[in-house]
Amino acid sequence: MAVAFDSARWEALAAARTRGDVGDGIASVLALLGRTDVISFAGGFPAAETFPRERTATLLQEFAADGELAAFQYAPTRGLAGPRDAFADRLERLQGRRPAEDELLITSGGIEALELLGKSFLDPGDVVVVEAPTYLGAVQSFRSFEAAVAPVAFDEHGLDVDDLQRRLAAGVRPKLLYTIPDHQNPAGVSLTTDRRASLVELARSYGFLVIEDAAYRELGFEGESPPSLWSIGPDVVLQAGTTSKTLFPGVRLGWAAGPKEVVDRLVAAKQLTDQCAGALGQRLFEESERRGWIDDQLQRSRALYRRKCERMLTALERSMPESAHWTTPRGGFFSWLTLAGVDTVELAGLAVEEGVAAVPGTLFFPDGRGADNLRLSFSLVDEEKIDEGIARLGSLL
Numbered sequence: 463m464a465v466a467f468d469s470a471r472w473e474a475l476a477a478a479r480t481r482g483d484v485g486d487g488i489a490s491v492l493a494l495l496g497r498t499d500v501i502s503f504a505g506g507f508p509a510a511e512t513f514p515r516e517r518t519a520t521l522l523q524e525f526a527a528d529g530e531l532a533a534f535q536y537a538p539t540r541g542l543a544g545p546r547d548a549f550a551d552r553l554e555r556l557q558g559r560r561p562a563e564d565e566l567l568i569t570s571g572g573i574e575a576l577e578l579l580g581k582s583f584l585d586p587g588d589v590v591v592v593e594a595p596t597y598l599g600a601v602q603s604f605r606s607f608e609a610a611v612a613p614v615a616f617d618e619h620g621l622d623v624d625d626l627q628r629r630l631a632a633g634v635r636p637k638l639l640y641t642i643p644d645h646q647n648p649a650g651v652s653l654t655t656d657r658r659a660s661l662v663e664l665a666r667s668y669g670f671l672v673i674e675d676a677a678y679r680e681l682g683f684e685g686e687s688p689p690s691l692w693s694i695g696p697d698v699v700l701q702a703g704t705t706s707k708t709l710f711p712g713v714r715l716g717w718a719a720g721p722k723e724v725v726d727r728l729v730a731a732k733q734l735t736d737q738c739a740g741a742l743g744q745r746l747f748e749e750s751e752r753r754g755w756i757d758d759q760l761q762r763s764r765a766l767y768r769r770k771c772e773r774m775l776t777a778l779e780r781s782m783p784e785s786a787h788w789t790t791p792r793g794g795f796f797s798w799l800t801l802a803g804v805d806t807v808e809l810a811g812l813a814v815e816e817g818v819a820a821v822p823g824t825l826f827f828p829d830g831r832g833a834d835n836l837r838l839s840f841s842l843v844d845e846e847k848i849d850e851g852i853a854r855l856g857s858l859l
């Protein structure tokens with residue numbers, strides 16, 4: 463008799479580690495992107511206005527006309543020499559530290575660095591400390607390796623290093639600590655300089671690796687960012703960066719910069735995923751960086767995001783009840799609302815019916831908190847629809 467391939471059969475065939483509670487949070491946020499009838503404050507996506515369409519077309523034409531080979535061919539696992547040099551130059555210029563040859567890997571986006579770290583460092587039950595709330599994709603990724611994700615406190619100055627220290631003193635022994643120090647997803651706040659130094663010291667004392675997710679680092683609305691964790695502690699920090707928000711996410715591209723011993727392991731793991739980041743994206747990045755186009759694009763993107771952010775904050779002032787409060791971002795894509803006594807999962811459901819999307823806070827906590835928080839992203843939404851979207855949310859409250 464034939465076996466019935468029902469859901470129980472597939473469940474039995476699936477690897478035990480996939481039965482962990484990874485959830486489909488990212489997929490459900492991505493699904494909203496296709497909805498043109500919704501004013502979306504949901505996804506952390508870059509604005510289409512920032513995409514360098516013409517310049518990308520110029521480069522593709524040049525590649526074709528010049529008989530370029532590298533852009534179309536497989537690349538070395540660590541990345542092509544020219545693009546590696548361009549990444550190293552950029553890190554040196556913006557962060558004051560140049561990774562050595564064996565301290566840098568070109569990745570297929572920021573999320574891949576997390577996957578490679580999980581593959582290389584996590585056995586079932588290993589502890590990964592995260593600030594809470596944090597990036598949903600990171601929690602999903604660590605959980606996919608059956609890690610125990612342990613939250614530490616987080617406030618308007620970023621990860622609460624004192625709380626971390628207490629936990630370490632009490633016996634918590636993480637292998638990895640994941641943090642987003644700049645314009646954090648979802649809270650839109652940044653880690654203070656003092657806390658950065660203390661965090662690096664704790665990593666050295668207790669022997670864990672800090673993963674610095676630098677996804678929004680270059681998207682400050684003004685001025686300099688505090689020193690990156692990697693530049694303070696290159697011996698204990700792996701920086702995972704991405705070009706998704708500075709160039710465009712259609713080529714999946716990013717970097718991992720950290721201790722040689724860590725990067726070597728990521729390179730070994732990458733051979734077994736996609737072998738190399740797409741060469742075409744690497745070459746587009748290299749040429750854009752060399753010609754100053756990325757900085758130029760960034761300047762305009764920052765001004766656009768700042769305008770959108772200010773408009774959203776003004777709309778919140780106008781439309782939210784007295785009891786509501788929210789963070790004031792100085793860069794990045796997000797503001798984090800606290801709506802005491804409101805069930806934001808229910809609110810988000812009702813909001814979609816009213817043609818507005820936002821993400822309930824529970825998706826950003828590994829432990830079920832966040833029921834009265836809402837993440838609002840101002841990056842993608844049309845400027846002129848911000849007022850209307852926030853007004854609709856406000857009327858639901």
Ligand SMILES: Cc1ncc(COP(=O)(O)O)c(C=O)c1O
Nearest residue numbers: 506571572573597647677704706
């Ligand atoms: C904090 C953070 N890290 C990483 C990523 C993923 O970046 P990438 O597109 O490079 O995979 C995102 C995307 O939203 C993010 O918010």
